[in-house]
Amino acid sequence: MDSPTNSPVRLEPWSEQDFELLRAMNAPESTEHLGGPETEEALAGRHRRYVDLSADTTGRGRMFRVVLLPEEVAVGGIGYWTRTWDGQEVYETGWTVLPGFRGRGVATAATRAVAARARAAGLHRFLHAFPSTDNGPSNAVCRKAGFELLGEQGFEYPPGRPMHCNDWRLDLRPPGSAD
Secondary structure (H helix, E strand, O other), rough: OOOOOOOOOOEEEEEEHHHHHHHOOOOOOOOOOOOOOOOOOHHHHHHHHHHHHOOOOOOOOOEEEEOOOOEEEEEEEEEEEEEEEEOOOEEEEEEOHHHHOOOOOOOHHHHHHHHHHHHHHHOEEEEEEOOOOOOOOHHHHHHOOOOOOEEEEEEEEOOOOEEEEEEEEOOOOOOOOOO
């Protein structure tokens, strides 16, 4: 699938077989900035949405498992999807890397790869990420992947749980293109 020459990861479409990966990503240490682990029922719903989004061919979004190279092991998930933000349609991205694989550049490489996928889909100009203001590692991923920090925002995630996020934005226009 996706594996730029020197990237430590490959993105593969999320599939029915990835439920156990999603369950592993639902651990308390991976969801502390997202309101905590989801119930089994909510997780099954999320998995269904991921599988459906993975099959999307309209450009509205995709979900992927992140495969670490050269180990060929699934270590997390990432995706992009359409949302309305400040009155305009944009892509949003989010990711999770399993605890044993953090600090190795996996999330940054996956974020760059998913940005390339979103750019190729060509539906929206901007890709946003909304990590919690107190999630230092995810904010660092945004910075390293070339996103611009637009500022803090109030956000609800999960619905009904207010949180403070940073709004990071990446312009998906090809370098050198006009507005």
